[in-house]
Amino acid sequence: MSDPQRDLLRRLFDAAVAAADPRLCVPAHLAPPPPPGGRTIVIGAGKASAAMARALEEHWTGPLEGIVVTRYGHAVPCERIEIVEAAHPVPDAAGEAAARRILDLVGGLTERDLVIALISGGGSALLALPAPGLTFADKQAINRALLRSGASIDEMNCVRKHLSAVKGGRLGAATWPARCHALLISDVPGDDPQVIASGPTVPDATTFAEARAILAKYGIAPPEAVRRHLEAAAEETPKPGDPRLARVTNVIVAAPQRSLDAAAAAAREAGLVPVILGDSLEGEAREVAKVMAGIARQVLRHGQPAPAPCVLLSGGETTVTVRGGGRGGRNVEFLLALAVDLRGEARVWAIAGDTDGIDGAEEAAGAIVTPDSLARAAARGLDAKAALAANDAHAVFEALGDQVVTGPTLTNVNDFRAVLVV
Structure with a gap:
């Protein structure tokens, strides 16, 4: 009709939709290449990450290597960057494995290296590596409960950050001492980089106490391991001013x-x-x-x-x-x-x-x-x-x-x- x-x-x-096409918005925001001898590592997560990787490849003349993870059905072919597909909105084992590989890839870099992070909406569920002591099933249970609760995206991401080994600035901190240039496509109200995909490369102002309060607000009874983890609050997410994030830049390339x-x-x-x-x-x-x-x-x-x-x-x-x-x-x-x-x-x-x-x-x-x-x-x-x-x-x-x-x-x-x- x-x-x-x-x-x-x-x-x-x-x-x-066309205004947010990665082919249009990524090329204008590329970082300067690393000095001679430095590596360029590409990492990323989100529904747009594969298309962002393709746009990057088409406009980057030097060597590239890396891994990005996107939702099933959202992959596009790339020549130098590996594209992995995983589940969204409830994480699966493929997303966990991809997050672990990405974290391993950025370990041991030097000041001469450059990390380009391609981050977009959906990255929070796709980049699903539980914090030490938690299981993948624990994170799946919390995700399902949050999705059904009516919680806002800010609230969901606050909880996710404090159950993760990569969110809330932890991935950015892991790239130290390399230079990290993150390109973000915003899918969140207010375009707050802390919230986009749960801010894996951004200092996090939220706390374990806030995460506990959100679960209480919506009457969500977490698995026992999650409850213990949130109560212990053993290692907060990297906060503003953390020296491990001093060489990280975050640039929003498309927004609502x-x-x-x-x-x-x-x-x-x-x-x-x-x-x-x-x-x-x-x-x-x-x-x-x-x-x-x-x-x-x-x-x-x-x-x-x-x-x-x-x-x-x-x-x-x-x-x-x-x-x-x-x-x-x-x-x-x-x-x-x-x-x-x-x-x-x-x-x-x-x-x-x-x-x-x-x-x-x-x-x-x-x-x-x-x-x-x-x-x-x-x-x-x-x-x-x-x-x-x-x-x-x-x-x-x-x-x-x-x-x-x-x-x-x-x-x-x-x-x-x-x-x-x-």
Whole structure:
């Protein structure tokens, strides 16, 4: 099914994703090569890391060697850098083995050597090496509990850092005394390098006490080994000023705001007024949907914050507290809640999707809402409110043929939302 509004929304989404393409954003930020005799070691983790490695290879004339780990299905062929695939969002043994190999690779380097770290969203789960005394099963259990709890990405990463041998600056510290140049694609609200992939090359300001408090906040009872590890707090993550991180630089090469700007430019070309509401909106997906519906109604009734036709653009990462047995997905949950709240408003369309191409565990980036979404769902015997209560929005949009399917985009700058008011 196609109409001008659908096509326009898809163009906006595609423009946002294209702005974060590693082929465009990596080459401009490469580090100077090491002095003669020095090695260049490439390491990395994240959904975009393989594409970043390919872009690096295409623009680096000297010797290169290294390993990066990406999500299954996100690999691209490289000639000099080994690409390893592992599981996301719940880590697996392949990610653990890759993290151990990466840590071994950067050990024993000298001041003449250069490490290039390619870090993007998803790297926290993919770079999964437990701290001493913890097992891989311990980390998997905590990850699953956090994913279902409604915890924010900042909170999840705080806990992960304090259960890891590589996160929270530990990987960066391991590269000492080599120079480490980290290129980061941000998928987190606020673009805080400490949070992107749990900050493996960045000093960490969080503490063991905060990690314990987060588990308590969400009523998560950790495995006994995890409880003992967090209580002992034997070795804190490297903090700002740690001399082992003195030769590490961290550069953000792509971020949600740049993608929103690209979508806004595409909207202006189409004759719309773009209104960027923020690149770091957080909260429960269905609550964010209520706010967006309210803003859309304000446009229709009062011409604020802009008169129609306009498009409301936003990024960030909502959360879903899983209560039902459905297939999940924060973007489709946002969209279904938006449709329910708008109640068939004739002048509003919307798109929302994860810029990595996968909304939660589903092989769809997101979906599109039209004024007749609820009516078409009812005609197929689908109860939108019941599906929302069961966290099963994917089933509704799949039945309607309204999913946005891109396949892996090989980048990741968090979620993209556009609400079109005509």
